[in-house]
Amino acid sequence: MKFLGVASILLSILFGTATRNCSAHEEGTEPGDALQSVTVNVYPLAYYDPGPGKKPWGGCDKVPITVGGYPHGTIRVGVFESILGGTGQLWRATSWQAALTASQLLDFDPHAMQVAVSVEGKIDGPSAGALFTVGILPAVRGDQLNEEVTMTGTINPDGTIGPVGGIAYKLEGAAQAGKKTVLIPAFTRLQYDAYSKEHIDLVEHGKKQGLTVHQVNDVWEAYELFTGKKLPRHKEITLPMVSSMMSNHLRERTEKWIELQSRAHKAYSSWDEDRHSDYADDFLEGSEDLMKRSLAATSKGSLPRPIGMQ
Template structure:
């Protein structure tokens, strides 16, 4: 059961759906600057300032500068937050990717609590809006565009009152009753009123922007449910039926195993069977996109279980040699991956549909390769510890995890091939002649890495401090419970190696980086959301057992869902109907109604969709269209 739970956390297969939240604008041509308040909750609290400026980058790339007037004045967490603010502001406005962002801090500062106001202020420069006087804000910015919680809110409000220049302060949704320095809950709305300050809770960047500027951002107020239309319906229906047929064949193979062996995989088998039944039900309802997602997941897991536990059956009946033969042939997963890369290498991108197909294929294949590398490391550890095993059964128990990772890795590449075949047949507008493919790839790679830096510098550091352990110990402990953490840190080194394999002159190398970018932007964003923004961690197991705010969780799901529905509509308005987009929307709509883990999965899917949609918008040349409300 432990192995199965870990496998389910690998994400299995991701199907992106495209479209920006609104029609974006280019960055301003001239240099622009703004000064915003920064609130500290340490000690008696303090109000300092941050100077932000944006200007065109003459090198044709995104650049973020963190300026400090004291040696070591800006901490690692604050620097990561500055990068995140610049990236979220760029993604949400569609600003020119070749832009310099500069954040100048005063004194010794650290922490992510100014992320929300830094993002809104940066967006105001990009959009040409003025910040209203007398309005302050505290709250982090998440890659989903929502506002995350912070500490020291009562102290910050008292500092604003002492300062005397502010009449309104924005705080994160769910923090009306916030703890003071002694841990006692304080109604900060009442506290603010007593000091002549209006306290307003905001849940996302659109709400914050409206309060800070008096202007509105495109934010979906209602959701139009997207549906797959012809000819995508027929091809998706056929692909779903093929996946279900393959599932049934793999299920039959699994059921020929001994009852004892099957009992070890009963949890995984039951989950795969439920997903297959759901796929059939959705297919009958005409929800072919969601049906495809469920069918792929069920088939992939069933194939992995069948292959893994057949090996286990052979080991128990024939001896350890059967296991050694399988472990020594582990590199076949690598061969499957690189054969797929070679197949993609022959594909030429001409349209938005081509781009989505190729980027999706690379992204999902990279995930499969990361999983293979993780399994490879675990196999190496088994050989290193060979002398410590007392029986064949002990070796087998340690080998089950890497075995199933190998099987999932191979199955995921095969699933990626199926998705690629569906997406490549779609019609779509041609790539924009002015689209800078290399710059787009570099930006989204940096966006993914920025999210990972926020997670490692802020979230892991905070968890380690609370648990009384080092950052490395906390990272290892959490990675053992959530494979996404291990894959996230493993993936950063892979993209450069794979690009080197493809070759610098290979035009598809940039699309490979985009594949890395959107998948890891989504994964790393969800790690922040799950472990930093809203999750309650059990310190004995390092697993999430609840959320700090149900209201914040629901708001994030609702905001993301509306954003995605609008995104699909925007792409359609520009001549591209994303079959994969609708499939992911339907799948995420199911996941958000599930348990806590599934809700976080839905958020990850939404975030990945947003990231890929911005890729497609830049490639299509409509990322800098006139900003429309």
């Protein structure tokens, strides 16, 4: 993310049909009243690129995130800028993604779908997505966010954290801001710096700045490092299993169908053209496509697995 200054954003999202924690407003209030709000502070890492031949630098500024505070039962998204055109498209998209991902991880809790991210000036880029997501979650769950920790990385819909650039300079900005721990995306320990034209070991570079650098793969890892508590994961979904008898039955039926389709195709092709029809041609074409897919699945073993087989 490249900060060219600072901007003002208000992002609020609410799904009125959510069923979990729908009584988030104060007891005794009406459904249309505003939900209570909670504010936490996060510290996005900035990367300033002054242009070719000039040394970049990093920054780290406080950004308050407020969750809740808007009428229950509405969907609201707003962007408020301190200067005209202060927020770029990537920043807007990242704010949406962070709010939606956090809401999803909390089973679409309506309180989690109202988020205000407040900064100032001019800003763009996706690298605060993971940080914003992690910032929203404890505000909803009531956990304490450690302000000595910060992070850089994009956020993906499944909660994984994606790579970003300029991390070496962002680490320097974090150290100057007094941070102690920085989380970076997994698999990015070595990053090429176009200015120095060398690969930088980010963990070692962080140590030189007095920082502890952790590589994290997803929001669950990051959340624990930020709060000291575990964020519940959804139960893993396993593929349905069938008995050996049923698996063999499906395999036999598939093979018989493929044989029948082949015979029908051969017979139809042997007829005179005046006996063909557009309907039959289209039907046969679709059947051939299905047969090819069936053969491919059979050859790859992509039939239902018998119980006891992995």
